[in-house]
Amino acid sequence: MPALKIAFHTPLNRYGDGAVSGDRRMARQLVTLLERLGHRVAIVPAERSFMREPSEAELVANQAAAQEVIEQLARAWQEPAVRPDLFFTYHCHYRAPDLIGPVLVERxxxxxxxxxxxxxxxxxxxGWTPAAGLARAAIRQADLHFCMTPRDREGLxxxxxxxxxxxxxxPFLLADGERPARTGAARPAGEPVRLIVVAMMRKGTKENSYFALARTLAQIADRPWTLTLVGDGPQRAAIEAAFADLPSERLRWLGRIGNAETRAELAAHDLFVWPGLNEAYGLVYLEAQAAGLPVAALHSGGVPAVVEPGRTGLLVADHDEDALASTIATLIDQPGLRERLGAAAQIFACEERNGEAACAILGTALENALQRHRTRHGGARR
Structure with missing residues (x-):
């Protein structure tokens, strides 16, 4: 298909804001694949429309800001050489509705x-009805949807x-640097099993998962393990307090570190432990598996979309901390099981979820979306 001009919008977080999160990384990865396919991507110059709590005033302010962007782009798009061939929005839900795309694609x-x-x-x-209604209207207007988890597909x-x-x-993972050699398995026998978690320390699902992990590990304090915690954020003090009853010498708090340092830390550990309460899916699970680590987590949210139960990790029923503790204990006690799962995890992340399949899916879907749009609208172009 010919090269397209694509307007790319991210309502959840402003593209390129420099912050660290899985959704920001996925947005960058999608842009990378679109460009690999030969298309020109222009980022919509908008702030995010995300709301942590329902607020009529905040929603009105977001709509006003979106209207300014709409008018700016509408003026620029009067020039055919600038006007995009399609509009691509990554994320649209009740907390972050797309307030820009629906207006411009109609116009x-x-x-x-x-x-x-x-x-x-x-x-x-x-209190979420107005924002959820805007998100639903945008969802219904789209010509095509990319579903990254079965849960999202079911809802749509x-x-x-x-x-x-x-x-x-x-979900896929593009390599953003050389992966260090696996070193965790080479340590002498008898050393404690090295557990690791990588996650931001913020309110909501992340904080709740940290609290669940603290309670889970307290149940298996008799096992030989240490835990490295990579991440930082406004809830760090509360999270540190949740781990206060565990022996401090078992805990290693690294705070926020760079991508290369994170990959090196993962490669030096034995097991990735992150409950994943209501996770959208979590690219960090793929990053851990790419380092050769098996995963112990809950069968929650979109986690099964990035961990293959029984093949690359072990998942237990959502909110079942007793079962998670037992699973982590099993993986501590059985190095052979860890190695088998870790080897499969590395193949899964590096060979099956490396972006090649996603690139092919995107290419075919873009062509189908163009054809569908022509069929629905009779080839009209204002």
Missing amino acids: FALPYLLAEASDAPKRFAA AKLLPVDVPLIDLP
Whole structure:
């Protein structure tokens, strides 16, 4: 297909804001793959529309800011050489609705693609109804959806007509530097098993997972393990307090470190432990597996989309901390099991989720979206 001009928008977090998170990395990876396919990507110059709590005033302010961007782009897009061929939004849900794409695609008759959109009737409650309604309207307007987890696909399938394409795009990991050699397995026998977690320390699901991990490890304090914690954030003091009853000599707090240092730390450990309560999916699981680490986690949210239970890690029922403690204990006690799972994990992350399949999926889907849009709108272009 010919090279396309693509407007790329990220309502959840402003693209290129310098902060660290899995969704920011996935946004960059999507842009990388689109460019590999030969397309020109222009980032929509907008602040995020994310709201942590429902707020009518904040939503109105976000809409006003979005309108300024809409007017700016509408003026620029009067020039055919600048106007995009399609609009691609990564993330659209009740906390971060796309306030820009729906207006511009209607005004300029553009194909509209959404990746990792989500919808659920329960979001129309507790003050979220206006924002959830805006997100739902955008979701219904899209010509095609990329679904990164089965959970998101299920929600969209209940909302959309059967003729709206729902394309599975499993989470992937592009290498952003040389991966260090695996060193964890080479340590002398008898040393404590080295556990590691990498996650931001912020309110909500991340904080709750840290608290669950502290309670889980307290149940197996009789096992020989140490834990390295990589990450920082506003909830660090509360998280440190949650681990205060565990022996301090078992804990190693590294704070925020760079990507290369994180990869080296992962390669020097034995087991990645992160409950993953209500995780969207978590690219960090793929990063850990790429380093050859098996995973112990909950079967929660989108975690099964990035960990293959029984092959690359062990997942237990959501919120079952007793089962998670027992699973971690089993992996501590059985080095052979850890090595088998870790070897499969590395193949899974590095060979099956390295972006090649995602690139092919994107290429085919873009062509299908253009064709679908022409069919739906009769080839109109304002």
